[in-house]
Amino acid sequence: MAAFHKGGDSQLPDPSGIYRENFIAALDGVTRHLRSLTAMGCEGFDCSAENLERINAWGSSVISFDETLEEIYTDIDDCRRCKLSESRNHIVFGVGDPKARLVFIGEGPGYDEDQKGEPFVGAAGRLLNKIIQAMNLRREDVYICNIVKCRPPGNRNPLPGEIKTCIPFLKRQIAAIHPEFICTLGSVAVQSLLNIRDPVSKLRGNLYQYHNMTVIPTFHPAYLLRNPEKKRDVWEDMKKLMELQ
Ligand code: URA
Numbered sequence: 001m002a003a004f005h006k007g008g009d010s011q012l013p014d015p016s017g018i019y020r021e022n023f024i025a026a027l028d029g030v031t032r033h034l035r036s037l038t039a040m041g042c043e044g045f046d047c048s049a050e051n052l053e054r055i056n057a058w059g060s061s062v063i064s065f066d067e068t069l070e071e072i073y074t075d076i077d078d079c080r081r082c083k084l085s086e087s088r089n090h091i092v093f094g095v096g097d098p099k100a101r102l103v104f105i106g107e108g109p110g111y112d113e114d115q116k117g118e119p120f121v122g123a124a125g126r127l128l129n130k131i132i133q134a135m136n137l138r139r140e141d142v143y144i145c146n147i148v149k150c151r152p153p154g155n156r157n158p159l160p161g162e163i164k165t166c167i168p169f170l171k172r173q174i175a176a177i178h179p180e181f182i183c184t185l186g187s188v189a190v191q192s193l194l195n196i197r198d199p200v201s202k203l204r205g206n207l208y209q210y211h212n213m214t215v216i217p218t219f220h221p222a223y224l225l226r227n228p229e230k231k232r233d234v235w236e237d238m239k240k241l242m243e244l245q
Pocket of ligand 1: 107119120121124125146222
């Protein structure tokens with residue numbers, strides 16, 4: 001935007017050069033923002049307490065309902081927005097039915113996912129597949145994605161800054177799919193999506209709302225591999241989910 005404040009006729013933006021690109025990018029941002037406001041139910045440029053409350057309730061990220069997953073993927077491009085990009089092999093966008101009624105959200109890609117560019121394809125993924133099958137669903141019937149799209153080195157938890165940078169893409173994916181149910185896997189997923197601090201051990205067993213979608217938090221399959229006695233709890237959560245469908 002600095003390009004528009006240089007002053008003097010000789011400094012006016014060059015319509016065929018970099019200023020034009022900046023202008024188009026800025027216009028695109030404004031358009032997206034206005035579309036998000038419309039999607040949130042705001043009318044016009046009204047800054048009334050009522051509208052501000054609506055905006056707050058939706059969170060700060062840009063959400064529009066008419067984006068496709070392909071458009072979001074294209075927007076991610078060869079992402080360099082955070083340091084995770086330096087060590088990743090593949091961006092792990094998500095996989096499954098773009099019109100799924102149920103979305104599973106994990107934490108972030110591990111080694112296998114980073115190698116393949118697909119979420120939940122390692123040991124935890126094989127267990128997630130079994131859970132999905134036990135629900136009488138196929139992997140292709142649901143959508144599977146993560147809070148962050150690049151592997152944190154050594155499979156550490158993603159840092160708050162990395163989550164903050166990446167989560168708008170997840171929120172746009174959710175808006176594009178608009179599932180009825182979201183099953184978050186592990187603490188990082190539920191905390192990041194709902195912006196809360198409680199661990200999954202405290203949250204599971206209850207239902208939450210993300211906009212008008214039902215969120216079912218449960219344990220992460222990798223945690224189940226280390227604590228098989230917790231599988232019973234996850235199955236209780238999945239049964240509850242199936243009863244809701
Ligand atoms: N763990 C996750 O949280 N996500 C994956 O994609 C794989 C393992």
